[in-house]
Amino acid sequence: MWQGPPPRGMARRPTRVPGVIPMAGNFYSVRCSDCENEQTVFGKASSEVACAVCGTTLARPTGGKAEIEHEILETVESR
Ligand SMILES: [Zn+2]
Numbered sequence: 001m002w003q004g005p006p007p008r009g010m011a012r013r014p015t016r017v018p019g020v021i022p023m024a025g026n027f028y029s030v031r032c033s034d035c036e037n038e039q040t041v042f043g044k045a046s047s048e049v050a051c052a053v054c055g056t057t058l059a060r061p062t063g064g065k066a067e068i069e070h071e072i073l074e075t076v077e078s079r
Pocket of ligand 1: 032
């Protein structure tokens with residue numbers, strides 16, 4: 001069922017590799033307000049991110065930063 005590109009573990013586990021600067025921005029742990037599924041969403045998603053369980057749109061691109069219309073549980077800085 002898991003379809004999002006960022007692996008779930010990235011939200012919980014600080015993966016800091018010295019010398020490597022990831023190009024990614026922030027990730028957010030978002031709780032779907034429809035089914036309460038928790039899902040990690042890339043903060044600069046360039047396409048709509050749908051809930052893996054119920055298909056509700058969790059985030060939509062706004063030309064740079066994704067707009068998240070659901071409860072953000074956690075912000076994960078990926079650097
Ligand atoms: Zn959902």
